[in-house]
Amino acid sequence: MKKIRIGAGAGFSGDRIEPAVELAEKGHLDFLVFECLAERTIALSQLRKREDPDAGFDPLLSERMHAVLPACRHNEVRVVSNMGAANPRAAARVTAEIARSLGLHGLRVGCIEGDDVLHLKDAFRPFDDEPLPDHTKIISANAYLGADALAEVLDRGADVVLTGRVADPSLFLGVLIHAFGWQKEWWDLMSQGTAVGHLLECAGQLTGGYFADPGYKDVPDLDRLGFPLAEVSEDGSALLTKVEDSGGLITMQTCREQILYEVLNPSSYITPDVIADFTEIRFEQQTPGAMRVSGAKGRPRPRDYKVSIGMDDGLIAEGQISYAGPGTLARAELARQILEKRLAQIGAEDLRIDLIGLSSMHGMPADWPAPYEVRLRAAARFMHEMDAKRLTHEVESLYLNGPAAGAGVTFAVRENIAIVPALIARELVTPRISIEVA
């Protein structure tokens, strides 16, 4: 049976680069996929593109391509990534330039556009019960494209493909559709390929990242965590493993945690390609460090594309100050009261004051010993910068005007872009593909 090997080179925009190089050099791969595009990242990228038509792709694109392209070319590994973000065309152009500068002439760099649906605002429909944002506040809108356009650009011979918003698992499924010639109505295979993609898309989260809990779940050599790869068979089953002697581990436990990561109903995981059902999925240990996955079932894909709308959400101001030693909590509480009174005057929306080290994560725990030190954190949303700065000034003023021995003030004001989901009819969105030769 035909088999291909796909590696996961990144699970987010800022991810480590050397595990991807390790995979390209030692993974015996056919494809290396980089998932780098969080919901909000694309909205921020759209803002950058608006200021500079040649910008708006992943800030680490150049560094990543310089690092992996030589080994990928040498070992005939093809690269797929959503590092195109808001500007896949510019990302492809830059990648082709990098290839030329590395002497990799003839490299075929493809891109997929068409996910930008900002001009189709009037056709958006609400997702679940989420109200659509006011049109004047919409900054960006990108449809989650599926695997089909990616399979097509690979069919045309692209060695590297850069996309914008494509559903994360579709970046892997598109590779499988291309490699095996799967038909898009073969729902169980679409689902099995989606499961493989879902397991790989967060890279290190399958190999022991976001997992270790000393004494309960120990992970070896997290400092040099290896990223996962899947050897996928034509029947959709896959062997999940990583480069031998890299750090981390792949076990029943890491696989179970990752297959349900960010999943709501395990029998209806919805992507643009399929409605995947993971309730019959099976993991089996093949050898130490290699898990076999099979058994995902699928139902026909949804009629609509999901759209990720970036919305202007005003400003978020935040300030922090620490207290330590005897009387820590009493002084932090006094600082909280002062801030609440002072900030009541500026009408902060949604003011939060938390004590880091005690109650900032899960609220106040019952029967917990008083910590030696705590850090007070105040955060609130504002419409105007002047008001936002008053919050940071008030926290800073606690140095001279607050409780004794307040220390280590930090503060920041940032513009916030919120993401609101919506739906759009599939037929209104047309993915466009092109290929540039280095």
Added chain:
Amino acid sequence: MKLRTVAHARAGDKGNLVNISVFAYRDEDYAMLVERVTEERVNELFRELITGPVTRYCVPNLCGLNFVLQRRSTDSVTRSLRLDAHGKSLSSLMLSLEI
């Protein structure tokens, strides 16, 4: 006994929804999880952090339970003022459940 003794967990987010999956370390303990880690118990544990009822999906093929929790609309990942905007730390709260 705390849930942490017999199970491991992971939290993920989708907008203002958070999912927390819980898996038995030993497959034979799955039935006990089904019996003891109920929607009611989880709702009680998380009541100050969520709005609306907790939904539990049983996933016997993985010896796991998947809980979906709803936070306020202003507590989505991209809007939340919380330090833990994603809710990534909530799996640890889940494992503190007395069973």
